[in-house]
Amino acid sequence: MQDHMQDATWRQALAGSQMLFVAFGALVLMPLITGMDPNVALFTAGLGTLIFQLVTKNQVPVFLASSFAFIAPILAAKNDFGLPATLGGLVAAGVAYMLLAGVVKLKGTGFIDRLLPPVVIGPVIMAIGLGLAPVAANMAMGKAGDASVQLVPYDIALMISLPALLTTLMVAVIGRGVFRLIPILCGIAVGYVLAWLFGVVDFSPVTVAPWLAVPNFVAPELHWGAILFILPVAIAPAIEHIGDVLAIGTVTGKNYLKNPGLHRTLLGDGLATSAAGLLGGPPNTTYSEVTGAVMLTKNFNPKVMLWAAVIAMTLAFIGKFGALLQSIPVPVMGGILCLLFGSIAVVGLNTLIRHQVDLSEARNLVIVAVTLVFGIGGMVIGAGDVSLKGISLCGIIAIALNLLLPGGKGWRSKALSGEPKA
Numbered sequence: 001m002q003d004h005m006q007d008a009t010w011r012q013a014l015a016g017s018q019m020l021f022v023a024f025g026a027l028v029l030m031p032l033i034t035g036m037d038p039n040v041a042l043f044t045a046g047l048g049t050l051i052f053q054l055v056t057k058n059q060v061p062v063f064l065a066s067s068f069a070f071i072a073p074i075l076a077a078k079n080d081f082g083l084p085a086t087l088g089g090l091v092a093a094g095v096a097y098m099l100l101a102g103v104v105k106l107k108g109t110g111f112i113d114r115l116l117p118p119v120v121i122g123p124v125i126m127a128i129g130l131g132l133a134p135v136a137a138n139m140a141m142g143k144a145g146d147a148s149v150q151l152v153p154y155d156i157a158l159m160i161s162l163p164a165l166l167t168t169l170m171v172a173v174i175g176r177g178v179f180r181l182i183p184i185l186c187g188i189a190v191g192y193v194l195a196w197l198f199g200v201v202d203f204s205p206v207t208v209a210p211w212l213a214v215p216n217f218v219a220p221e222l223h224w225g226a227i228l229f230i231l232p233v234a235i236a237p238a239i240e241h242i243g244d245v246l247a248i249g250t251v252t253g254k255n256y257l258k259n260p261g262l263h264r265t266l267l268g269d270g271l272a273t274s275a276a277g278l279l280g281g282p283p284n285t286t287y288s289e290v291t292g293a294v295m296l297t298k299n300f301n302p303k304v305m306l307w308a309a310v311i312a313m314t315l316a317f318i319g320k321f322g323a324l325l326q327s328i329p330v331p332v333m334g335g336i337l338c339l340l341f342g343s344i345a346v347v348g349l350n351t352l353i354r355h356q357v358d359l360s361e362a363r364n365l366v367i368v369a370v371t372l373v374f375g376i377g378g379m380v381i382g383a384g385d386v387s388l389k390g391i392s393l394c395g396i397i398a399i400a401l402n403l404l405l406p407g408g409k410g411w412r413s414k415a416l417s418g419e420p421k422a
Contacts, residue, residue, distance in 0.1 A: 015299050016307025018178070022293040023065050023308070025184030028325050029340075030066030030282050032333060033135070033145065034074045036083075037280065039215040039315075039322035041066055044281030046313035048272030049305055052284075055268035056260045061294050061302045062248055063309070064272050067285035068344060069237045072131050073230050073391055074282070075145065083280070085223035089230030090277035096234045097241075097270025105263035112242070118355035120398040121239045122348045123368045127375025127394050128236060129345030136341045139334025140165070151330050156198050161335030164191030168336050181292050184336055191332030200331075206323040213319030218280030228388065232395040237285050240347075241269050244286040251295045363407050371398040 023045075031041040045065035052064050070090070077086040103111065135145040142157025143150050152160070168187030171179055179186065195201050242257075245265050249256045256265060272284040290308075294300060315321055352359070352368070359365050373379070375394030380387055388396065 012301065012303050013307045013311075015297065015301075015304045016309075017311050018297070019063055019290050019293055019304060019308040020311050021185070022178070022181045022289050023063050023287045025182060025188055025336075026068070026287070026289060026340075027065040027312075029184065029188075029333060029336070030068060030071060032325065032328060033071055033139075033337070034282065035078065036074075036282055037216040037218075037322065038325040039213075039317070039319075040217060040279060040281045042312045043215050043316035044272075044276035044279055045284065046309040046311075046316070047275055047279075048284040049309035049312075051272045051275055052265075052268035053302060053306060053309075055271060056256075056264050058302045058306070059260050060245070060248060060256050060265060061252065061300055061305055062244065062286045063290040063305050064269065064284040065287050066282040067237050067273075068340065069125075069128050069240065069285070069391075070230070070233060070283050071135075072128060073233045075135070076390060077226050077229050080229070081223050081226040082221075083218055084221035085226040086230070087218060087220035087277045087280060088222050089226040090283050091220050091274045092227045092231055093234040093283055094270045094272070094274030094277060096231055097238060097266050097273060100238055101263045101266035101270060104266060105261075109242075109257070109262060112239075115399065115403075116235060116239055117402065118351050119357050119364050119367050120371075120402050121236065122351035122355075122357065123371035124375065124391065124395050124398055125236050125240075125348030125351060126345045127348075127372055128233075128391055129341050129343070129348065130372075131376050131390060132337070132341040132344070136334055136337035139330045140338055141334070142331050144330070152200055156200065157331040157334070160191055160194045160198060160200065160329065161331040161338075163194055164188070164332050164335035165338050167191075168339055172339075178293070178296065181289055181296065184340070187336045188328065188332060191335055192328060195329045195332055200329045201327055203327060206320055206327055209323035210319040212317055213322075215316050215322070216280070220277055220280075225387075229392050232388075232392040235395045235399070236391075237283070238266070238269075241266060241286055244288055244291065247288065248286075248291045248294065251291060252300045361407075363405050366405065367398060367401045370401060 027041060027045055028038045031038045048064040052062070074086055077089060138145055138147045140157065140161035142152035142154055164187045167190040168183045171186045172183035175183065242262065245256050245262065269284065269286065276282060276284050357364055359368060371394045374397050375391055378389065379393060380389040381393060382388055
């Protein structure tokens with residue numbers, strides 16, 4: 001009996017390490033792009049997953065890690081307010097999730113459909129992806145994300161970034177089994193080897209880094225400008241969260257919106273995001289790659305995610321591991337981001353298509369058009385610290401236009417009017 005239990009524990013630990021392996025590429029890519037510590041991101045992803053599992057009574061097999069939706073606002077906020085103030089904004093975003101969870105508990109989910117219909121969510125998600133397109137292109141060409149400096153010669157950068165992108169594409173499209181779930185990891189591996197062959201990788205930080213080290217935790221700072229800037233961005237990941245919970249429910253054959261309830265899953269996500277912000281890590285979101293892995297392996301046991309979380313937190317204390325991650329050259333990440341950021345935009349486009357939002361109607365056209373231009377074009381409203389721009393501005397504008405423009409019922413999708421989804 002004891003041998004059987006030990007065998008089951010080892011199987012769960014192995015399955016957990018596989019789940020972390022699947023999530024790993026995207027998990028570490030986000031902090032590397034935003035200049036955060038990847039070891040802190042590993043720790044906060046593990047901690048966030050444990051918090052989520054505690055709040056949801058260990059019923060939902062999901063893993064929480066770095067959210068790509070926050071890349072653009074984090075880059076902009078770090079530049080304007082500094083990292084501690086940006087972290088304060090991320091803590092506030094987590095609190096917004098918690099408040100949303102409270103409203104869902106009291107009112108049900110209907111108000112989300114009214115406040116954030118597809119015509120609002122679609123263009124906001126598109127603006128997140130398209131707004132980041134120049135960052136991906138610059139990095140693929142060997143420049144810093146903001147094009148301020150050429151870090152790797154242009155010719156060499158393209159010989160690294162394009163094969164990394166091609167590998168990611170090929171594995172995503174024709175990969176089989178577990179490979180199909182790790183296209184980012186495969187792209188990073190190929191790009192890293194090429195970068196090493198071209199002499200672009202600097203191993204000296206890895207050599208001097210200690211084997212064991214406490215992650216570089218950073219405390220947040222209260223700054224209202226940063227909070228106002230980041231808070232509206234929480235709209236898109238909150239909706240994405242609902243989609244992910246529905247997706248994992250479809251895979252396991254359970255209704256997680258009823259049990260443990262959407263209010264609990266949102267609360268868990270919010271607490272995880274705030275905890276990450278308090279320690280200097282990126283905000284957390286449920287990972288669809290891991291949902292794919294759950295579907296492939298048919299391993300529906302949520303305990304597996306606890307193992308993935310513990311392994312992530314353990315890796316966070318290996319100093320050389322973090323230094324190795326930070327040695328990944330810019331073109332390697334740039335190539336992969338050309339696909340990833342484009343994919344975010346496509347998710348937004350698919351939201352409009354799937355819910356059959358009629359863009360020939362003037363009302364819908366106006367909302368989508370203005371949201372996209374405000375989000376991508378660099379529109380700024382306000383001055384100094386108290387100003388709105390980018391994703392924050394377009395999110396608020398989309399909600400405001402949807403609430404203020406007449407004719408709000410006509411465009412509503414079938415899915416939101418009580419009819420079953422196609």
